Amino acid sequence: MKKWFLVGISLLLILAVAGCSKDKSVSSDGKQMITMWVHVSDDSEEGKVYKKRVDAFNKKYASKNVKAKIDFIPRSGNGGGYEDKVNAALTTDTLPDVITLDGPNTAAYAKSGIIAPLDDYVKDQDDLLPSIKQQGTYKDKLYAIGASESSVGIYYNKKMLQEAGVNLNTLPTVDNPWTWDQFIALCKTLKEKYNKPAIDMQLQSKDEMLTYALTPFVWSAGGEILSKDGTKAEGVFNKKPSVEAMTFIQTMLKEGYTTRTPVKQAFETEKYPMKFSGVWTVTDMETNFQKVDYGVMPYPVSPKTKKLVSPSGSWQFAMTQKSENKEWSAKLVDWMTNKDSNLELSRTIAALPVRYSSEKVLTKEFSDQMNVFMKQLKKSGHARPVTPAYPQVTRAFQQTIDDISFYDQNKNIKKVLDTRATEMQAAIDKANR
């Protein structure tokens, strides 16, 4: 037994040290601490804005017995790093009062009792954009509020389109979008002129981008990924509208209008005339590719329904169930997403606001390109499916795209959809158990 003596002592020491480092919920000046974790780094533009806003919060409530503190835990890739930390904190019961979470995580976090509903504390919800409420709602309760909004559109190179004989005045607008067929006709013209793919649709991205950017085609065709209550994928996703949307994407690939292996930054360096990308590309264009004269057009719509649908969503703020000071935690969530926070963030990075009040101010400041995104979002923004099984659902969707892009091996789109819908259903049933 002796041999374990030293081992035991060392273990005890380590545990003792670990025990001491437990977070205190009282600040040095005796005020109640509201701790908040965010997923960005403190030297990123977004991080700086959050820091500023927390300082403003503390200044405004200086007379109150409360103080907010912000911790930066940068994420890597799709959320790793930050989400690992949240998961670890769950096991050790050390979650802070307020956390940030990616839109599609709302359901899983709410169902698991990690985050608490905000309805009792945040009264003024009418100012929020519907897409933001949709994203943060689980089982009719608002759990989280987005820090910003986002959208996707079709970036086009004005010069290249004109040289191919396209009259820019005939291009679609948010009020008058093009159908898939009209869009395909444009791609055909461009392909014939430049003998290159007309558009980079980022089909090679193999990540959340696929779900985020391509589900609107299914919605536009009148389909759904999951049933309204989020419990059914079978008999919902594998329906005719999805087949139509997938056929559109497949046609784009088959005819060579887009490609799974695009040249890197082909649009930015004026090799391809168009790019399908998010609002964040505006920042990139304006800082790194100022020479390119570009415009943005809205999503093409299903020729049958002519309904414009666009993606939405981003990271959000929420308070944890563990928080001992719900009133102030909710206040901080509200503060981080209020009009002033919106303005500050949108003026720093190409982020769309989450409130009507801030949108009203910002549309006057935004460039034409940004305003296309804003208008499209306001009119047609659609949040991603809300389900605790989101990781599996989004992967099944991404694999559907992967499958159909190998069109010689997967001629029967319905069959692909059936398989993937079954996968989604199995994961949903498991998660809702």
Next chain:
Amino acid sequence: MIKIGLKGNKTVYAFPRTKKGTKNKIQWKENVVAYTFLGPALLLLLLFLIIPAIMSVYYAFTDYYLLTPDIRKFVGLDNFINLFKDPIFLKSLANTLKFVVWVIPLQIGAALGLALLLNKQRKANTFFKVAYFSPVVMSLVVISVLWLYLLNPNEGIINNVLTYFGISAQPFLTSPKQAMFTIVFVSAWQGAGFQMLIFLAGLQNIPGDVYEAAQLDGMNKWQRFVYITLPLLKPTSIFIFITTLIGAFKLLVQPMVMTQGGPVNSTMTVVYYIYQTGFTDRMVGYASSIALLFGTIIGLVTLVQRKLVKEEDD
């Protein structure tokens, strides 16, 4: 200490236990020294390997969901039953086996070939040794990103060279048929340098006079390789074979960086799938059951292999 007699001209002592059960002081001191040195390593092993391993064996029989650590139910063999119905798991198992079967001969063959080429005292050889060994030192992530650029379908050097010689550009990582083989090639290229060094050491241990004798007896180069070099390299080869095999089963970084398991799951490996189910899908219980099953498979393969090798030795 009790004097119990004489052996030659030395006194022999016996060290009986005292009532308290303490051994004699010298031994105690030795133990203290030994465990002080072993302590940190043992502690780390315990904390980061042994305890987690035991815990994951337990989790394998529960429905542990990452977001609700407090609600954990024992579910018996459910996870394992589901595993055998899970097409992606079965596919990942097949992919891993495919990788192992292809990478082992390629990597070991390349390593042996390089070792034979470099097994002469030439100045230039030092340069080549360093050159071939350098991929081993580099991070796997860096290597994978590097090859991602080289293999890029449009701008990649490799496809540009191919098209220059009139061969059509290949979809190395974007075709379900080629992706795994591309990863096999990259992995062999990366890993061969290490085995090459061990083979070199093995080669240098073969005494020169054996070759001399064989040469006098009229053996040609090929015969000397087959009848002398190979048999004398056997202990080295066994070591290399086992370590390469275990390493190959653990394939993760290359597909994670280069293909994300695609296209169409053609490069999804078991370890990658464990990561995905555990951390992306948050099914820690299920992921643990895959890990347990897979660990058992690797253990069995290694056992069988050792047995075969031993029998051959007898």
